[in-house]
Amino acid sequence: MCVTCGCSDDAEAKISNLQTGTVMTIQPESETHHHHTHVLPDGKVVTHSHSHDINEVSQVHAKIHGRTISLEHEILGKNNLIAAQNRGWFKGRNILALNLVSSPGSGKTTLLTRTINDLKKQLSLSVIEGDQETTNDAEKIKDTGCKVVQVNTGSGCHLDAAMVQQGLQQLNPPLDSIVMIENVGNLVCPALFDLGEQAKVVILSVTEGEDKPIKYPYMFRASEIMILTKMDLLPYVKFDVQRCIEYAKQVNPQIQVFQLSAETGIGLENWYDWLAQKVVN
Amino acid sequence: MHEIGITQNIVAIVAEYANGAKVRRVLLEIGKLSAIMPDAVSFCFDVCSQGTVLEGAILEILQIPGLAKCRQCGAKVPLEKPFGVCSCGSKQLDLIAGEELKIKEIEVDEVCV
Numbered sequence: 001m002c003v004t005c006g007c008s009d010d011a012e013a014k015i016s017n018l019q020t021g022t023v024m025t026i027q028p029e030s031e032t033h034h035h036h037t038h039v040l041p042d043g044k045v046v047t048h049s050h051s052h053d054i055n056e057v058s059q060v061h062a063k064i065h066g067r068t069i070s071l072e073h074e075i076l077g078k079n080n081l082i083a084a085q086n087r088g089w090f091k092g093r094n095i096l097a098l099n100l101v102s103s104p105g106s107g108k109t110t111l112l113t114r115t116i117n118d119l120k121k122q123l124s125l126s127v128i129e130g131d132q133e134t135t136n137d138a139e140k141i142k143d144t145g146c147k148v149v150q151v152n153t154g155s156g157c158h159l160d161a162a163m164v165q166q167g168l169q170q171l172n173p174p175l176d177s178i179v180m181i182e183n184v185g186n187l188v189c190p191a192l193f194d195l196g197e198q199a200k201v202v203i204l205s206v207t208e209g210e211d212k213p214i215k216y217p218y219m220f221r222a223s224e225i226m227i228l229t230k231m232d233l234l235p236y237v238k239f240d241v242q243r244c245i246e247y248a249k250q251v252n253p254q255i256q257v258f259q260l261s262a263e264t265g266i267g268l269e270n271w272y273d274w275l276a277q278k279v280v281n
Numbered sequence: 282m283h284e285i286g287i288t289q290n291i292v293a294i295v296a297e298y299a300n301g302a303k304v305r306r307v308l309l310e311i312g313k314l315s316a317i318m319p320d321a322v323s324f325c326f327d328v329c330s331q332g333t334v335l336e337g338a339i340l341e342i343l344q345i346p347g348l349a350k351c352r353q354c355g356a357k358v359p360l361e362k363p364f365g366v367c368s369c370g371s372k373q374l375d376l377i378a379g380e381e382l383k384i385k386e387i388e389v390d391e392v393c394v
Binding site: 063064065066067068069070071072073074075076188189191192217218221249250251252253254 | 283287290291294295298305306316362363364372373382383384385386387388389390391392393
């Protein structure tokens with residue numbers, strides 16, 4: 001059972017290393033090097049319902065009573081712990097890690113391949129791809145010459161920190177580089193699962209509804225930037241860009257918006273400038 | 282979303298703490314802005330606890346309302362959604378309550394001899 005949410009049994013999730021051709025299953029928690037702390041709360045008894053009748057002290061009796069134990073156990077604590085480990089790992093290697101999220105079909109992989117092809121001479125980039133099945137997206141990334149691993153979640157609907165941690169071991173990104181994590185296409189669940197990234201990048205295409213930001217507020221609130229893609233199709237769709245940006249700022253006043261087309265290339269320079277500035281910092 | 286998986290996780294965590302003892306009661310804290318539906322957790326709990334030391338246990342859920350602090354004027358702003366507007370007009374709100382998702386306490390049978 002997946003220790004963070006259980007929606008996919010971690011044993012179904014696979015990591016494919018496209019450089020070596022090896023495929024491995026996600027190692028269960030006990031076989032990895034994470035320490036797993038379970039602190040049993042000694043002495044945290046809050047209520048104790050049992051009373052002795054003084055006359056019966058000498059009698060041996062068995063009585064079942066209730067004992068309350070205060071736990072204060074964060075249910076997503078395990079994922080958050082591994083995410084924090086990932087965050088520290090990235091920081092120690094001066095790696096900028098970004099979590100790309102969107103609904104399926106928004107153009108994440110196309111934008112990623114365009115970004116890699118345009119920037120690979122100046123910046124070191126590698127990718128962790130997340131999909132339920134197939135290595136199709138990872139193959140497209142591999143064609144750019146960039147290092148990539150594919151995580152297949154099976155029935156799972158989001159990447160979690162453990163998958164990313166093991167993906168990073170396979171990927172082995174160099175120091176001073178960028179790791180792009182392309183999450184499973186889903187505007188709901190990935191918002192709950194920290195991967196240890198520096199920022200979430202939410203991608204929305206103009207072929208979707210302009211009110212997506214208020215329909216999926218958790219995701220848009222959790223993201224540092226919103227990229228509006230497929231701007232070349234704007235003349236053919238009823239998408240109100242200004243209204244969309246207003247909705248996004250309503251949910252997240254700090255969110256920065258980039259409008260671009262990975263096909264024609266318009267607007268890409270703003271996204272590239274943001275990346276370059278993030279790497280320097 | 283994920284209530285079935287999260288509930289399975291709750292059952293596993295509580296069973297580990299109970300260490301073989303029968304569980305009478307589980308108290309959860311679920312924030313109203315946590316994106317987790319308490320009714321779905323309750324529904325799943327009955328199913329997930331079958332055959333475990335939690336079978337028959339009472340599930341109590343404390344729902345924590347959303348609360349934010351306005352960056353502009355410092356006022357506390359109650360929230361039903363993860364965003365909103367302060368009475369001073371500012372939308373710059375920091376969430377300070379309502380995203381909780383924790384097992385607060387459990388009550389187990391203890392045999393006293």
